[in-house]
Amino acid sequence: MAKTILAVDDSASIRQMVAFTLKGAGYEVIQAVDGQDALDKANAHKVNLVLTDINMPRMDGLKLLELLRQLSHYKAVPILMLTTESGDEIKAKGRAAGATGWLVKPFDPKRLLEVIGKVIG
Numbered sequence: 063m064a065k066t067i068l069a070v071d072d073s074a075s076i077r078q079m080v081a082f083t084l085k086g087a088g089y090e091v092i093q094a095v096d097g098q099d100a101l102d103k104a105n106a107h108k109v110n111l112v113l114t115d116i117n118m119p120r121m122d123g124l125k126l127l128e129l130l131r132q133l134s135h136y137k138a139v140p141i142l143m144l145t146t147e148s149g150d151e152i153k154a155k156g157r158a159a160g161a162t163g164w165l166v167k168p169f170d171p172k173r174l175l176e177v178i179g180k181v182i183g
Contacts, residue, residue, distance in 0.1 A: 065182055066090040066107065070100040070114035070126065071144070076167065080113065080144070083171040084178075097121025101129055109139060111182050116145040116152065124159050131160040140181040144169060 094100035116123035140162040
């Protein structure tokens with residue numbers, strides 16, 4: 063059975079690119095437009111990995127990360143940050159909140175799939 067990835071980004075073009083890349087590699091993709099939408103979808107579906115942006119309306123990626131990590135079934139689910147942010151301070155906040163990894167936009171599809179393959183096998 064295909065692994066399911068929740069892709070969270072307020073940019074429709076980024077979501078489409080991510081979904082296209084992941085579906086092409088055989089993953090199921092659930093898209094969310096911001097952290098709140100993602101939290102709702104994460105509670106409604108069994109997800110193997112979350113790929114989220116940081117800067118989004120309603121709820122940002124760090125808050126989403128924090129809330130997901132409080133849910134028992136998301137304690138061990140890999141959560142990757144896919145963002146334009148690359149500063150040490152924000153990365154430290156991400157690690158503290160429980161991020162599994164960090165990818166910087168614009169992303170390289172091959173690299174994205176490599177990292178995802180490593181964390182969800």
